[in-house]
Amino acid sequence: MAVSQHSVKGSRREKISIGHKRTQRQQRIFFFSVLILFIFSIVMIDIDGSAIAKGMERLPVILASLTQISFEHFLEMLAGMVTTVVIAFLAVLFSFVISFFLAFLVANNTTPNRYLGLGLRYAVMIIRSVPTPIWVLIAVASIGFGPMAGIIGLMFPTSSFLIKAFSAQIEEEGTEVIEAIRSVGGTWIHVVFKGLLPTILTGMIATLGVRFEIDVHESVVLGMVGAGGIGYLLQSYIQYYDFANLTLGILIVFVTMFLLELSLNRIRALLRTQSS
Amino acid sequence: MSHKKVTMDLKEQKKIKRYFSLIFFLLIVGLAMWYVDFNFIELAKSIPVFLGFIFTDFLPPNFSDVKKYVGPVLDTIFVAVIATCVSSFLAMILAIFMASNTTPHPVFRIVCRGIVSFLRSIPFLLWAALLVVVFGVGVLPGLLGLILYGTAFLARVYAESVEEIGSECTEAIEAVGATYVHQLKHAIIPQFIPSFFSWTLFMFEINLRGSAILGIVGAGGIGSLIKGTMDLFQYSKTSTVIMILITMILVVEYITTRIRERII
Amino acid sequence: MSTILKIINLTKRYNDETLALEGINLEVSRGEFISVIGPSGAGKSTLLRCINRLIEPTSGEVIFLGQHVEKANKAELRKIRAQIGMIFQHYNLVPRLSVLENVLHGRLGYMSSIKGLFSLYSEEEKEEAIEWLRKVGLEKEIFKRADELSGGQKQRVGICRAMMQKPKLILADEPIASLDPKSAEVVMETIYHNCIELGIACLVNLHQVEIAKKYSTRIIGIKSGKLVFDDTPDKLTDEMSRFIYEGKESEMYQHQ
Numbered sequence: 001m002a003v004s005q006h007s008v009k010g011s012r013r014e015k016i017s018i019g020h021k022r023t024q025r026q027q028r029i030f031f032f033s034v035l036i037l038f039i040f041s042i043v044m045i046d047i048d049g050s051a052i053a054k055g056m057e058r059l060p061v062i063l064a065s066l067t068q069i070s071f072e073h074f075l076e077m078l079a080g081m082v083t084t085v086v087i088a089f090l091a092v093l094f095s096f097v098i099s100f101f102l103a104f105l106v107a108n109n110t111t112p113n114r115y116l117g118l119g120l121r122y123a124v125m126i127i128r129s130v131p132t133p134i135w136v137l138i139a140v141a142s143i144g145f146g147p148m149a150g151i152i153g154l155m156f157p158t159s160s161f162l163i164k165a166f167s168a169q170i171e172e173e174g175t176e177v178i179e180a181i182r183s184v185g186g187t188w189i190h191v192v193f194k195g196l197l198p199t200i201l202t203g204m205i206a207t208l209g210v211r212f213e214i215d216v217h218e219s220v221v222l223g224m225v226g227a228g229g230i231g232y233l234l235q236s237y238i239q240y241y242d243f244a245n246l247t248l249g250i251l252i253v254f255v256t257m258f259l260l261e262l263s264l265n266r267i268r269a270l271l272r273t274q275s276s
Numbered sequence: 277m278s279h280k281k282v283t284m285d286l287k288e289q290k291k292i293k294r295y296f297s298l299i300f301f302l303l304i305v306g307l308a309m310w311y312v313d314f315n316f317i318e319l320a321k322s323i324p325v326f327l328g329f330i331f332t333d334f335l336p337p338n339f340s341d342v343k344k345y346v347g348p349v350l351d352t353i354f355v356a357v358i359a360t361c362v363s364s365f366l367a368m369i370l371a372i373f374m375a376s377n378t379t380p381h382p383v384f385r386i387v388c389r390g391i392v393s394f395l396r397s398i399p400f401l402l403w404a405a406l407l408v409v410v411f412g413v414g415v416l417p418g419l420l421g422l423i424l425y426g427t428a429f430l431a432r433v434y435a436e437s438v439e440e441i442g443s444e445c446t447e448a449i450e451a452v453g454a455t456y457v458h459q460l461k462h463a464i465i466p467q468f469i470p471s472f473f474s475w476t477l478f479m480f481e482i483n484l485r486g487s488a489i490l491g492i493v494g495a496g497g498i499g500s501l502i503k504g505t506m507d508l509f510q511y512s513k514t515s516t517v518i519m520i521l522i523t524m525i526l527v528v529e530y531i532t533t534r535i536r537e538r539i540i
Numbered sequence: 541m542s543t544i545l546k547i548i549n550l551t552k553r554y555n556d557e558t559l560a561l562e563g564i565n566l567e568v569s570r571g572e573f574i575s576v577i578g579p580s581g582a583g584k585s586t587l588l589r590c591i592n593r594l595i596e597p598t599s600g601e602v603i604f605l606g607q608h609v610e611k612a613n614k615a616e617l618r619k620i621r622a623q624i625g626m627i628f629q630h631y632n633l634v635p636r637l638s639v640l641e642n643v644l645h646g647r648l649g650y651m652s653s654i655k656g657l658f659s660l661y662s663e664e665e666k667e668e669a670i671e672w673l674r675k676v677g678l679e680k681e682i683f684k685r686a687d688e689l690s691g692g693q694k695q696r697v698g699i700c701r702a703m704m705q706k707p708k709l710i711l712a713d714e715p716i717a718s719l720d721p722k723s724a725e726v727v728m729e730t731i732y733h734n735c736i737e738l739g740i741a742c743l744v745n746l747h748q749v750e751i752a753k754k755y756s757t758r759i760i761g762i763k764s765g766k767l768v769f770d771d772t773p774d775k776l777t778d779e780m781s782r783f784i785y786e787g788k789e790s791e792m793y794q795h796q
Contacts, residue, residue: 457656
């Protein structure tokens, strides 16, 4: 073949690199910097070797004790699980009411005042960056243990999540509908309820579903820091090495999350068929 | 005429259905409120107390101990980095077993899906609390807790991304007589890379928040500072720690967003 | 002329119900350029994919170079597939890889898992790939990413990939159905001339009768999974084409 003219066998010649340069370079930079970061972190972090060794010795015993299961506290745990779900449910519900209106104030195309929108946007960003359990710790410290602390603690991160998601959905709608309603003399309320709501409602409900799932998850955690529900029970079982009850507790959480995901998927599918 | 009547009936039916679902929904809300002894007056009273607490007890922040915070803050970042790297590696393997277009055998798929959905449904803080019992107080149980949860989370989203890759690429590679390994290397992986970057960066953001609260169950990092200062009612110090945390998270989010924008 | 491919009584059923192919008999010799015509849904694509078992045939025999494809185990099937090039309607390139990498994929069938895993193509293979890309007029696109190319360019990359296999047979599944008339002509010319020049037997699925007549040494007509015509292009009368496309006549000329 013509190729062999410029490829002398046996002699050293430059290898042909075959990849797409920019894509390849990007990937190499990414993986290389991650590797450096990873090694640096491993070196810097203080992990006690003897703790690992001891833990490994203890692990089989604990795993074995986790295979035991006790139904002694079954009803109590079930009640705790319901509380956990209810806390999440109410938190999402109230957050929806709050964020529904605030989202229209934040979204670029519907905000009555640009600076108000921008200010709210920054507030949301800061609230969102504080992890939920910290909100609940603060709530517990200020108003005491119990579901109310859980609901209030969840409402802040939930509202900020919803405001961000909703305002993005509103912004996707663009300005055409809004201008059309404005041009016939519609007010802000008209724009929101007649112009935008019908189209974005399904998207909003889907977002609520996603957040509800996250909040049930969070709500289990919150129980562990003092907001009632099953998390509190789980935490105390761990504290007193009560593994038989802990196993059942973990199973209850698993089954609940599983059923929740299943039913939310069904609702999502239903919404999709309705909207199309 | 009859046709019109039928549609009217349908409309009527829809209306009644809507009413029923509304009533059903309100019933659930009422039941939920009754179940946790909820009342609006208490809520209305609590929110001002809560906000007042933040603005009076937390502010102004007390910066006297900032130097002591450096160690735990760095630990928090290191834990998040290690957890993200390890779980993305493990999740990648699981995802290939789990995705319908790459699974070596349907049995693998079912087994992996089961494990992943179990691990994912349990909050990582619970894993961490349990692992504290095994490994004692320190960063290790927190790290392992994050890895357990993160692996499950990533395995699921990775698998979904892999499944989204069209059969066109793999079909051509299969047709030239390539092996399974070739298909993974030359068709699946190149197409999967953008979502891999994007999800892994997202996981890092989640892990950073997660790593920051591990201290609450005794697993080190910023969380232990927050818990520690709050237990001693030194709220002005708590607010300093929280401000550091907010800054850290916002900076990381900014960086990851920039990286995502540049991926092609 | 030596026989490359022999198909005996090939049948394909989907879900035990829909009959996609019914008792197809066909013999392909070296150097033949055969167009497979028929309306969409007639089973042309299924026929091609049954030959290299991208789709498992339900019954019948496929004999490639004296070897039973339908009985081949994994390793044997790999060897068979390596010698059969395939060109797709949607080009089926890996979009995020370079053009050169996509062409080199044609060599994977001859490589071990390990070698392929680390992309250890020999320098000769790389140069050959570049040579092929030059030949089809893509010398400027060699290091571009596949998703930066136009449809016609992508298909020419697909042809190079198939040629890199040094195939005895090429299966082209609607290679020009997604292209504009001008690119379509370039692509058909490229396939035709290279196959004739190198003596590669070729099966091309087409729905445009005119193009089939222009390029083929032989035309096969498929209607509802049955082979209804098998002769030289000049024997394909207008009545015959109308019969093959009965009910879907518009597809004969239409350029999707």
